[in-house]
Amino acid sequence: MPKNLQATTTLHNGVKMPWLGLGVFLVEDGQEVIDSVKAAIKNGYKSIDTAAIYKNEEGVGQGIRESGIAREDLFVTSKLWNGDQGYESTLAACETSLKKLGLDYLDLYLIHWPVPSQGKYKDTWRALEELYKDGKVKAIGVSNFKEHHLEELIKDAEVVPMVNQVEFHPNLSQKELHEYCKKKGIQLEAWSPLKQGQLLDDPTLIKIAEKHGKTTAQVIIRWDLQSEVVTIPKSTKAHRIIANADVFDFELTAEDMDAINALNKDERIGPDPDEFKKV
């Protein structure tokens, strides 16, 4: 079990990825994202998850620089947006993200969605493999890929994705996908781990939280970790950024884990990846 905020999982290429990071979706570019990133890093976070579509990479970069942390101590993820899929456009989009962030490499670069209607993600993957070989990105992966998308990608791939970042919370525990990813050596990562705040009043979670003297958010984040899923809760409030990482001093029992697993309803708050066609 991860012992602290610096604890990492080792991806199949040997790269170490923190189990817990900060998400910055819907965090405004400029002061809001700068302050969130600085609050996280100041309080021990080593991992930041952004994306080209969040339109806050410049602020993320500024927050990183102002925090004074050494680049090698930080793990930065960005994602390729759907409209940039394709070989050449992916190479260009990665360059743009790096420039906005003010970094010369990313720790992890993900294909944001499989975009089934375009069917381009294999060309996109070749570009990610190229970026990986060139050292522009230390690890490559996907997001919102179901098993059939991964099967299709892996068929012709030289490099198996290191990470699959998907919607994951107690109402969507992705059991089969998680098993499949484990078999392939792909680390599962949770987006919207707190179901964007919609699970915090759940009576089962409240009961478990009270027993441990923790909040429901902390119980969910701990459940991610004990499920061996990397997690990136988002907050712009320093006190919540700190609280969301205060999850290393208690342990959910097997009974707690079972009770949380039983909350699964296969219920998404985001789009079904087979239907998402936005570019």
Ligand SMILES: NC(=O)C1=CN([C@@H]2O[C@H](COP(=O)(O)OP(=O)(O)OC[C@H]3O[C@@H](n4cnc5c(N)ncnc54)[C@H](OP(=O)(O)O)[C@@H]3O)[C@@H](O)[C@H]2O)C=CC1
């Ligand atoms: N790959 C993909 O397709 C996607 C990736 N993501 C990534 O995952 C990250 C996390 O997901 P996200 O959708 O942001 O949602 P989360 O499940 O992390 O929930 C964030 C919401 O919960 C609130 N919150 C956070 N901590 C607490 C707390 N301790 N107590 C009460 N409320 C809290 C936040 O409010 P406040 O800020 O006011 O504290 C915010 O409204 C994103 O930021 C992004 O990086 C997200 C969606 C899709």
Ligand SMILES: O=C1CO[C@H](CO)[C@@H](O)[C@@H]1O
């Ligand atoms: O990460 C995400 C949040 O923003 C995007 C839309 O604006 C989503 O599509 C995506 O999954």
